[in-house]
Amino acid sequence: MEVLSGLMHGFGVALDPINLLYCFIGVFIGTLVGVLPGIGPISAMSLLLPVTLSGTPEAGIIMMAGIYYGSMYGGSTTSILVNIPGEAASVVTCIDGHEMAKIGRAGPALGIAALGSFVAGTFAIVVLMLVAPTLAKVAVAFGPAEYFSLMVLGLTILSFLTQGSMAKALLMACVGVVIGLIGLDQITGFPRLTFDRLELVDGIGLVPVVMGLFGVTEILCNLEQQVRRDVVQSRIGSLWPDKADMKASAAPIARGTVLGFLLGILPGGGAVISSFASYALERRLSKTPGRFGKGAIEGVAGPEAANNAAAGGAFIPLLTLGIPPNVVMALLLGAFVVHNVQPGPLLMTQHPQVFWGVIASMYIGNIMLLVLNMPLIGMWVQVLKAPYRILFPLILMFCIVGVFASGNAVFDVFVMIGSGVAGYLMRKFGYEAAPLVLAFVLGPMLENNLRKSLILSHGSFEIFVTRPISLLCLLVAVLLLLAPLLPALRRKREKVALDVTD
Amino acid sequence: MIRRAELWGGLFWLAVGAFVAWQGWLLGLGTLHEPGSGFLFFWLGLVMCAFSVTIALAGMRGQGPELADLWRGARWGRVLLVIAALIVYGVAFEPLGFVPCTLALLLFLMTVVDPVPLKLSVPISAAAAVGVWYVLQKLLLIQLPHGTLFE
Amino acid sequence: MAIRRRSVIKASLGTVIGAGVGMPLYLPAARAQQFPSRPITFIVPWPAGGSSDLTLRAVAERASKVLGQPFIIDNKGGAGGTLGPAQMASAAKPDGYTVAQLPITVFRLPVMQKTVFDPMKDFTFISHLSGYTFGVTTNAEQPYKTFKDVVEYAKANPGKVTYGTPGAGTSLHIGMERIAAQAGVKWTMVPFKGGAETNAAVLGKHTTLQADSTGWKPLVDAGQLRLLCVWTAQRTKNWPDVPTLKDLGYDMVFDSPFGVGGPKGMDPAVVKKLDEAFKIASEDKDVIATYAKYDMAARYMDHAAYDKFARALYLDEKAGLEKLGLAAKG
Structure with missing residues (x-):
């Protein structure tokens, strides 16, 4: 009842014309920066933060939040259309999303991504509203030992991600960890593998690596082909997901939503793990896993839902504890504080109009996003009709701009070019890029939390098995790794292997 | 067997793995119970070596495609041109500024690498370079290099 | 926006004039002026x-x-x-x-x-x-009511008390070690990545203490964390009851x-x-x-x-x- 009256109050705030306008501006800018690969919500939010100072706290925070979840919506567009993931979480969307685009199904792919995002986003808000304080406990239950075990679990996803040689995939994962570890050692502050280059002290950015490995590589591979192959076959099928698509996607969206929401609460790589995990899960559960990697709509629906639900889950520690689980949330925390509103346990009682106003505006914003994005799909698909010789220079330009804007450094542009060349050679020699990206994100967290755990336990490894959550994660990881050895499951995996090799 | 792609790929990664392990050794391993800065590097390097040896061995046994096959029929000249253009772009980006660089890159790609009629390439390049600059700089307040040479 | 554009024009004019006169030596001064x-x-x-x-x-x-x-x-x-x-x-x-x-x-x-x-x-x-303003907090459910309680526990159990800081070599790290040196205790530093993580660590009882700047404010105000001491020269306006290090007998001020x-x-x-x-x-x-x-x-x-x-x-x-x-x- 309290929730209901709070929500009514919130809608009163959110439906105020000024706040509606701010909400619209927010989701609009969010869609824009989401579609431009590389330019994430971070740069847009930090630069627009001062603009909101003139308005009320609700208005400013509503707009900032709008940019954030708006950008999550648009993130899949370039992944599907031109194989450029704007962020790590979109990498998995590329795998099947772009394949769908190649066989003329860009419309359904984009449509299901938007629908999945909408469902996941809305679900996340409902749960956020109902049980935020309870779930906040989950976020703080994760200490270094739990994170370590979660990262181990995350890395076992690798074994489900690979389509070719396992040795090569694991090698790529090692490379990913090594690249991810470049920079200052967080525990001692000592520079590692930086070769006295200051640009490397900060580590290598994820965005340039991902955009190089996928976006630039794709272009190079397309260009060298003798027969001109435009991005999409001339025949563009329907613009919308049909009934069969919807049916196939319903369960993946539901599973992705739950997975994403739970992992999103955790600070750190929650969104990335959840989208990879959702993909692995769908492939595992599928009756026809061989279709994955060749344009399976489940491989788009699940991860996209996970991605967006994670974005919603990330609000929980911020709103209820004042703990921002990622950089974007830290910015949002900043938006609260500059308006003299302190997110935390007292937010709901001290500033109900802000808390409920923001929640209600997220419902409205999600609907706005759906309305805004659906008509855009038709437009995006038209873009693919343009000849590739005109399209590819523009794609390259967007890659460069996005990478530069993400870190404001030309060095990053070179990292992207280098990754692009590396990715081209990797594709030639049959090495996959997805394991590298996953390990790049998880590896450094794995190492860091391992060392922190050992500091806490005074060097004893018992800490990983005596703590229940940590033990659970490790057990699941072991189970997943051993699963192929169990006879019943083995048959299935062999079938996968057969499907893949042909 | 010397022509096998897997062999060369494996040897390359073997070198990388050895290098990583060596760097890890230099950084200090610490102990198992108190890992140092180089601990993970060292072991990852060794693991990489192990994987690359298995890959190279597969190549020696004559598995996988031949090196020449990978580029058979490929128009690799275009790939090299694009990479070269990108590097030049990166070098000139800050001194010349965003708009001139981007304009030049787009025109190069649309006239040399994969030709498009001039009446298309010129307006598209100009519109794209200026349009993107406008959206980023003016609407999103993101700074792009304006060219230090012109100061 | 208008201001910016105007000054850009002015700047380029200035450069043009400077270059036109052909006295590059004057350029730095001209630049400083504009x-x-x-x-x-x-x-x-x-x-x-x-x-x-x-x-x-x-x-x-x-x-x-x-x-x-x-x-x-x-x-x-x-x-x-x-x-x-x-x-x-x-x-x-x-x-x-x-x-x-x-x-x-x-x-x-x-x-x-x-x-x-x-x-x-x-x-x-x-x-x-x-x-x-730095302060040391602990989870409100922990048995330590005052800073002295923690120090005494640490004295009896060397190395058992852990504290989260926003990184190795920060004021918080140095400060805690200097306090430990004077009190004759030994405690263990765990480096995190900034206030969000130290908050979560102390709230989840992964570390005994948190030494950080005022990112703990909402949690202290809500009673989930207990502020044991502050490291400023004078007591703070927001928490006048919380002792400074000087009040506790440590003649130290850390305010970075x-x-x-x-x-x-x-x-x-x-x-x-x-x-x-x-x-x-x-x-x-x-x-x-x-x-x-x-x-x-x-x-x-x-x-x-x-x-x-x-x-x-x-x-x-x-x-x-x-x-x-x-x-x-x-």
């Missing part, structure tokens, strides 16, 4: 959204109104706040278009390990701004004084312009209010005073670290 003619990059060596970031943004915003050019805040966190200044020292031109916050770690890290910069040689100290600096070799005229802008900003009531949000107070010093202060600070830090055995050998 400084700033484009946005200034302000390196904040902390992630966006923290107390340092937000107060510096407020200062920068006010100062930009004086200068007529916006500051572009560049969040370059890492290495305990030394990464941004180090990059500035080695890569930025001393033209006044790149400045950075100089946190105390800039004076400290070079004592502890080899660094690419020398704090006494590689910076121009522009203006001193303020300092932070910070200011704004540029690369070495800046034109004095440019330094003066920036210094004046920061002075006006420090006296602004909005800026003071922003400082107050994070329990900070403006402590402005001009270029000359800050320069002297910085040199004394460096020697003090060096002596303190050497006493603790944290200084690098050789």
